Amino acid sequence: MATLILKPTEACNAACVYCEVDRKGWRNARIMPAGILERMFVRIDEFLRERPAEHLEIVWHGGEPLLLGPEYFDKARAFQDRHCAATAGRIRHTIQTNLTLLTPAHVAALRRLGMKSVGTSYDPVAGVRLLKKGDDGTAYNRAFLDAVALLEREGFRWGVICVVTRLSLARPLEIFHFLTNLAGDGGLMFNPVNVDKPEHDRLRITPAEFADFLGAIFPQWWAHRDRYGRVEPFRSLIDALLSEDQRTHYCQDGGNCADTHFNLGPGGRWSHCGRSADWGQLDYGTIFERSIAEVFADARREELRRRNEILFGGDCRGCPWWNVCHGGCPLDGFMNTGSFSGRSLWCEARSRLIERYVVPVARLNERICAPTA
Amino acid sequence: MTRLVCPEVLIDRLEGRSLCVRVDSPDRIVEAADRARRRSPWTCVICDSAVPLDEINPEETWRGIAIALMAPSIGRFRNLASRLELLRGLGLRVFLPGEGENLAAARLLASVGISVTVTFDGSADWEALADLMTYALIGPVRHAPVEPFETMAACYRSAARGEDWGRAWFDDPSRYLHLDAAGRVALTRRELLDGRFVADGISNLDSDEVKEAVEARNQAWRELFAQDHVCARCASWRICGARFAASAPDGCAAFFDETTQIIERRRRTGPARSWQP
Numbered sequence: 001m002a003t004l005i006l007k008p009t010e011a012c013n014a015a016c017v018y019c020e021v022d023r024k025g026w027r028n029a030r031i032m033p034a035g036i037l038e039r040m041f042v043r044i045d046e047f048l049r050e051r052p053a054e055h056l057e058i059v060w061h062g063g064e065p066l067l068l069g070p071e072y073f074d075k076a077r078a079f080q081d082r083h084c085a086a087t088a089g090r091i092r093h094t095i096q097t098n099l100t101l102l103t104p105a106h107v108a109a110l111r112r113l114g115m116k117s118v119g120t121s122y123d124p125v126a127g128v129r130l131l132k133k134g135d136d137g138t139a140y141n142r143a144f145l146d147a148v149a150l151l152e153r154e155g156f157r158w159g160v161i162c163v164v165t166r167l168s169l170a171r172p173l174e175i176f177h178f179l180t181n182l183a184g185d186g187g188l189m190f191n192p193v194n195v196d197k198p199e200h201d202r203l204r205i206t207p208a209e210f211a212d213f214l215g216a217i218f219p220q221w222w223a224h225r226d227r228y229g230r231v232e233p234f235r236s237l238i239d240a241l242l243s244e245d246q247r248t249h250y251c252q253d254g255g256n257c258a259d260t261h262f263n264l265g266p267g268g269r270w271s272h273c274g275r276s277a278d279w280g281q282l283d284y285g286t287i288f289e290r291s292i293a294e295v296f297a298d299a300r301r302e303e304l305r306r307r308n309e310i311l312f313g314g315d316c317r318g319c320p321w322w323n324v325c326h327g328g329c330p331l332d333g334f335m336n337t338g339s340f341s342g343r344s345l346w347c348e349a350r351s352r353l354i355e356r357y358v359v360p361v362a363r364l365n366e367r368i369c370a371p372t373a
Numbered sequence: 374m375t376r377l378v379c380p381e382v383l384i385d386r387l388e389g390r391s392l393c394v395r396v397d398s399p400d401r402i403v404e405a406a407d408r409a410r411r412r413s414p415w416t417c418v419i420c421d422s423a424v425p426l427d428e429i430n431p432e433e434t435w436r437g438i439a440i441a442l443m444a445p446s447i448g449r450f451r452n453l454a455s456r457l458e459l460l461r462g463l464g465l466r467v468f469l470p471g472e473g474e475n476l477a478a479a480r481l482l483a484s485v486g487i488s489v490t491v492t493f494d495g496s497a498d499w500e501a502l503a504d505l506m507t508y509a510l511i512g513p514v515r516h517a518p519v520e521p522f523e524t525m526a527a528c529y530r531s532a533a534r535g536e537d538w539g540r541a542w543f544d545d546p547s548r549y550l551h552l553d554a555a556g557r558v559a560l561t562r563r564e565l566l567d568g569r570f571v572a573d574g575i576s577n578l579d580s581d582e583v584k585e586a587v588e589a590r591n592q593a594w595r596e597l598f599a600q601d602h603v604c605a606r607c608a609s610w611r612i613c614g615a616r617f618a619a620s621a622p623d624g625c626a627a628f629f630d631e632t633t634q635i636i637e638r639r640r641r642t643g644p645a646r647s648w649q650p
Binding site for chain 2: 124126141142145149171173174175177178181182184185220224226227228229
């Protein structure tokens with residue numbers, strides 16, 4: 001399965017305290033013109049025709065994709081119908097949205113694109129999720145909670161990402177229960193905040209703090225894991241620890257994103273993924289110059305492909321948890337070391353979580369599979 | 374179909390509706406049931422008794438009538454002993470306030486095959502209730518159902534939001550609406566007693582107003598998340614659904630956590646086998 005992280009806009013209606021949108025001046029950023037959107041489906045059809053066994057997931061991302069309005073999604077559907085008549089069955093749409101702009105018309109448009117579930121993000125911590133800088137977050141929370149109610153009325157499922165900041169650290173279990181109570185059968189994933197500006201230092205957490213935050217939740221999840229929907233990183237951690245199959249479910253840990261992920265920005269530039277596009281890295285040219293096959297064949301992906309080999313024999317040599325993270329996200333590795341072949345800063349969080357919490361609590365010692373290159 | 378909990382005086386005006394007719398004396402049970410059955414597809418009788426169960430004389434004519442008998446207590450068990458056979462053979466469920474000796478009495482009734490429901494609010498003796506709940510759900514001796522615990526177990530969902538178990542107390546607006554003698558409509562018995570109505574007459578029973586009020590009540594739990602209420606962050610929310618949020622109860626979380634674990638244990642191991650020496 002190939003995954004296209006589609007950023008039809010980098011603008012966002014929200015002002016979450018840790019987000020880069022404001023900092024990068026994207027609030028009024030442009031929307032991908034119809035010509036580029038149409039071209040994208042031409043490229044997708046071409047790619048899928050060349051690879052009859054391939055499937056493609058389009059992740060509508062941003063910025064905030066609901067800013068586009070329902071008509072934009074309908075336009076996408078029309079382009080898909082026009083250009084992907086023979087390949088549409090192998091295209092799947094998903095979306096990552098803050099939901100605060102959701103309307104019934106959006107829901108209908110998403111349904112017409114074949115979506116039945118929505119990915120969102122939420123942090124039940126005061127002063128983090130805001131619609132306007134300096135507000136108290138009430139408006140954001142209301143809009144979000146109304147939106148999930150709407151989704152459920154419309155028969156959509158939804159899962160949520162929670163970004164762990166310093167403001168979250170004091171109450172891991174409360175946050176866990178809040179989100180699993182609210183989401184019902186939906187999935188939940190905890191991600192650490194990435195802070196690269198001094199003014200956001202009050203939000204910064206260390207890998208050890210992230211591990212301890214998760215470690216405070218893990219015993220509850222493990223003891224009662226049947227009660228909750230999919231909770232990450234726990235589920236995939238356990239699967240990866242107990243399985244020789246190196247596939248993991250999330251791009252940052254699979255060690256294979258060189259062959260699975262690509263990104264298209266609002267101006268029609270290809271990049272490797274959403275993060276590389278945000279950080280101005282791994283630019284693969286424009287949609288008018290290069291096909292998707294050419295994007296996957298770009299020479300710069302070679303470094304990403306060699307990354308596993310380099311890390312397995314280098315920085316990660318002998319690490320018993322290699323199967324779990326494969327050195328983590330290459331972009332995190334780049335941020336940590338200046339090289340895409342560097343190890344992620346968050347490796348320390350993984351190993352601490354596993355060694356201090358997961359293995360002892362779940363008593364996995366004798367069942368863990370040996371690392372394989 | 375929504376069932377209407379109504380006084381006898383409304384029976385004739387509610388033809389074709391599913392009714393739970395409320396009477397204030399055991400003497401009224403048979404007549405109320407007869408009248409309601411002639412007009413309603415589904416009927417039960419709720420009898421509010423001011424006297425303990427041992428002072429009520431059940432009658433053969435009660436057979437075939439679904440009766441919710443709300444008594445303040447069971448009185449003296451020895452006075453009931455001669456009526457047990459009849460009580461067991463009736464479609465009777467005894468409702469008791471879940472406090473003091475009633476908790477032991479509920480177990481006693483269940484143990485002799487009489488269905489029982491205990492009612493409680495946020496000020497309950499959670500420790501004592503936990504004992505009764507454990508007996509009800511995994512007690513290894515044969516007994517009649519003890520509610521609301523059986524309904525809690527049926528409504529609980531793994532990895533999903535559960536259903537409202539308030540139906541065991543006729544307290545679930547999506548299943549039961551409560552009418553006073555004037556035909557005014559309330560969402561719960563408590564709200565009826567407090568004079569909080571969502572419609573002012575029978576003619577408005579099917580109105581959008583009522584439907585919207587029911588829907589709003591069904592979604593009211595979401596407000597707790599907007600308020601960041603302590604119940605929204607509680608490990609036991611999945612089973613209690615914040616039923617007692619308004620009364621700021623103390624100790625309910627531990628009770629519902631234990632209940633959840635007992636339900637999960639019962640699902641894993643199946644119903645308890647009857648113990649025998």
